[in-house]
Amino acid sequence: MSKSKPKVSIVKSKYANLYSVANALSAIGVEAQITDDRKEILSADSLICPGVGSFSQVKSYFDSHKLTDSISEFINTSKPFLGICVGMQILFEKGYEGKQPTKGLAFFEGEVVSLPPNKVSRIPHIGWNTLSFKPLNNKKALFNSFNESAEDVYFVHSFYCSAKNKKDILASAQLAENFEIPAIIGKNNIYGMQFHPERSGKVGLQLLKAFVSLSSEHSENPSQNIKEFKID
Amino acid sequence: MLKKRIIPCLDVKNGRVVKGVNFVGLKDAGDPVELAKSYNESGADEICFLDITASFEARKALIDVINRTATEVFIPLTVGGGVNRPEDIGDLLRAGADKVSINSGAVKDPSLIQQGASQYGSQCIVIAIDVKKSNCTHSNWEVFIKGGREATGIDVIEWAKRMVNQGAGEILLTSMDADGTKAGYDISLTSAISEEVNVPVIASGGAGSLKHIIDVFKSTKADAALLASMLHYGETTIPEIKNTLLQEGVLTRIIE
Secondary structure, three states: OOOOOOOEEEEOOOOOOHHHHHHHHHHOOOOOEEEOOHHHHHHOOEEEEEEOOOHHHHHHHHHHOOHHHHHHHHHHOOOOEEEEEHHHHOOOOEEOOOOOOEEOOOOOOEEEEEOOOOOOOOOOEEEEEEOEEOOOOHHHHHHHHHOOOOOEEEEEEOEEEEEOOHHHEEEEEEEEOOEEEEEEEEEOOEEEEOOOHHHOHHHHHHHHHHHHHHHHHHOOOOOOOHHHOOOO | OOOEEEEEEEEEEOOEEEEEEOOEEEEEEEOHHHHHHHHHHOOOOOEEEEEOOOOHHHHHHHHHHHHHHHHHOOOOEEEEOOOOOHHHHHHHHHHOOOEEEEOHHHHHOOOHHHHHHHHHOHHHEEEEEEEEEOOOOOOOEEEEEOOOOEEEEEEHHHHHHHHHHOOOOEEEEEEOOOOOOOOOOOHHHHHHHHHHOOOOEEEEOOOOOHHHHHHHHHHOOOOEEEEOHHHHOOOOOHHHHHHHHHHOOOOEOOOO
């Protein structure tokens, strides 16, 4: 599938494990550019926004560095976007982590709230948990090859996305008998992963590869080649 | 559901791996990056580096080791040892650590955990607690610092709760009494702490057989088990541990 290499950018910020993501991409043959420059962000074929820290910290950093606008602008170009952890959470309408509720980018309906201590015995949710993929609507063929197998990925977070539209949830993870959270969300060109693909071993690298493949197909035929990605 | 984790711990000195028995008598057991890679391939859920020297020179060697590990190993990396200031936390995270474990530094400056958590998030702040049985505290377990050489008079249960309140996202609990004995984890200590707090607890010290690992998961609420010499000296392997746990009904992450 390799034609010209897609240009992948990573949103530069103080609140992210930038090099972990860049290292993981490099392991799958993608040299990503870490940038907070609007022009460079907009010229990328796909954009990854990692985030660690609290919703309010990350969002206010993005606001003060004009990243909120650049990210929104990028997403509106319909090119593939992936938010990781807090980078996914800020795509929702509002987040409650931090001193006061903070407005998000509102590409997804729903709020980011604390894991409920009455249901979840351990907070933060730290460790490997199993992705359970939802029956797919055909637009989301990206993760087709992951459907059959139950794959474990690495989570570390205390807040989760309470998504209003269940169809936005591509995969979930179970934290207790009666409690699950969105693990992968997706709508049009926008994806989010609550776990850390860059820290999820081989499975994580495969997921990143599947995402990056979108950018090489984006401008041509978005439905082809996607099924190539299997876990070997 | 969340899996129980197996974490190999590498004691690092001047950029090389060592493991002491009761923290003395160190032996060289190899290159940390190579060991981390091999543990990653065999199914480790996380890697822990503990820097047992903290001189300026040794620090640079450690940063280099973290850097190299982070480009080759794509599972979480926890690094501890000699973390005394918020800047130390930042240095390790920037080098590629995902979590930083803080031990003596938190006793010397009780605001360190809070500063670290507010600056970098609780998810990357691990409070490492070294514990010995003692008559001078309420629970009969006392917190020790400086690699177990110095008693603090602090009760371990109060300390664990206090650190969690200040923002520690995880507890790395080492029984100094059990460490190096290969007689099993300290079940009553691990049980007491994992009942008292709601953050994940990593049990450490004393593992000598597969049964010990099963016991700590079945008899306590520990979320992870830290292993050193058992793995470093090839007494068992991670696949063997995980298959045994699975047979015993303990959920772990199995990789093909």
